[in-house]
Amino acid sequence: xxxxxxxxxxxxxxxxIGRAFVQALLGKGAKVALLDRNSEAGxxxxxxxxxxxxxxxxxxxxxxxxxxxxxxxxxxxxxxxxYCATKHGVIGFTRSIALAANMDNYGVRLNTIxxxxxxxxxxxxxxxxxxxxxxYSYKDEIKNMMQFYxxxxxxxxxxxxxxxxxxxxxxxxxxxxxxxxGIHFQQYGQTPFPSSKR
Ligand SMILES: NC(=O)C1=CN([C@@H]2O[C@H](COP(=O)(O)OP(=O)(O)OC[C@H]3O[C@@H](n4cnc5c(N)ncnc54)[C@H](O)[C@@H]3O)[C@@H](O)[C@H]2O)C=CC1
Ligand SMILES: CCCCC/C=C\C=C\C(=O)C/C=C\C/C=C\CCCC(=O)O
Numbered sequence: 625x626x627x628x629x630x631x632x633x634x635x636x637x638x639x640x641i642g643r644a645f646v647q648a649l650l651g652k653g654a655k656v657a658l659l660d661r662n663s664e665a666g667x668x669x670x671x672x673x674x675x676x677x678x679x680x681x682x683x684x685x686x687x688x689x690x691x692x693x694x695x696x697x698x699x700x701x702x703x704x705x706x707y708c709a710t711k712h713g714v715i716g717f718t719r720s721i722a723l724a725a726n727m728d729n730y731g732v733r734l735n736t737i738x739x740x741x742x743x744x745x746x747x748x749x750x751x752x753x754x755x756x757x758x759x760y761s762y763k764d765e766i767k768n769m770m771q772f773y774x775x776x777x778x779x780x781x782x783x784x785x786x787x788x789x790x791x792x793x794x795x796x797x798x799x800x801x802x803x804x805x806g807i808h809f810q811q812y813g814q815t816p817f818p819s820s821k822r
Contacts, residue, residue, distance in 0.1 A: 625789060625790060625792055626653075626790065627649055627786075627790070628652060628653030628654065629653060629655075631654065631655045631656070631657070632649045632654045632655070632656045633657045633659060634646050634656060634658055635659045635660070635689045636689075637657075637658030637659060637660055637666075638658060638662050638666040638668075638669050638684070639665045639669065639744065639745050640742070640746060640778060641739070641781050642658070643658075643669055644778030644781060644782040645781075645782050646658055646669070646673065646682070647673070647779075647782065648779070648783070648786050650673065650676075650681060650682065652786060654681075655681045657682075657683050657684075657685060658682065658683070658684045658685065659685050659689055660684070660685075660686065660687075661686065661687065661688045662686075663686045666684040667684060669684065670682055670683075670684040733788075733792070733794065733795040733796075735794055735795065735796065735797045735799060736798050737784050737788070737801060738798060738799065738800045738801070738810070739776065739780075739781050739800075739801045740773050740775075740776060740801065740802040740803055741769070741770045741773060741774070741775045741803075742778055742780075742781055743776065743777060743778065744778055747775070750767065751763065773804070774802075774804070776802075776803050780801060780807075781801055783807065784801050797809055798810040798812070
């Protein structure tokens with residue numbers, strides 16, 4: 625599927641990997657709704673993107689995507705008819721996510737991306753006990769791993785996302801992205817869904 629002219633919804637789109645996804649999608653001609661609970665980061669991202677792309681191509685919506693109540697009716701009319709369009713017409717956002725589990729019946733593909741370490745703000749949290757909680761004691765090991773395996777640029781992960789979107793044959797795939805091997809697919813002996821691309 626080509627994304628040019630389509631509408632994409634990116635959760636956690638205000639910073640880090642999500643922000644790189646937004647940038648890549650806009651670069652491919654999509655309109656993008658950024659959903660994020662961090663209002664300040666969201667507004668900053670929207671302002672920065674507006675300097676590079678037409679302002680009407682992005683909208684920032686502040687919400688916690690784990691809160692079903694906050695998701696209800698939050699999409700502006702200009703975006704709503706497209707982002708939830710399926711073979712069966714326009715459906716609700718939460719319902720469309722639920723239907724992803726039944727992807728073959730509704731024209732929805734469901735793939736996952738598993739990246740190694742990526743240079744985003746979350747990596748700064750490693751030094752903060754309040755963010756790491758029980759894992760704080762592992763911070764030195766995590767830093768050693770980052771040094772050993774390398775840390776990727778978020779744009780590399782966005783490249784993987786675009787590959788998944790543009791290649792309609794990818795469904796039920798596990799895309800791994802590492803500094804050493806780049807974008808590749810995890811091979812499993814048996815998966816619950818048939819895949820046409822391995
Ligand atoms: N950075 C890394 O090395 C890797 C990150 N990941 C995962 O990828 C995802 C994104 O990671 P980063 O971009 O690095 O993180 P990040 O912390 O830099 O960005 C995450 C964004 O998601 C938003 N967010 C979090 N929970 C939310 C919620 N409930 N509702 C709305 N917005 C919410 C945050 O406000 C933030 O803007 C995370 O799940 C992370 O665990 C996976 C592998 C490697
Ligand atoms: C640790 C606190 C922050 C939590 C989320 C941030 C980062 C998450 C990183 C990962 O999930 C990646 C972890 C492990 C994979 C690391 C390297 C794999 C590379 C393998 C290879 O190159 O062959």
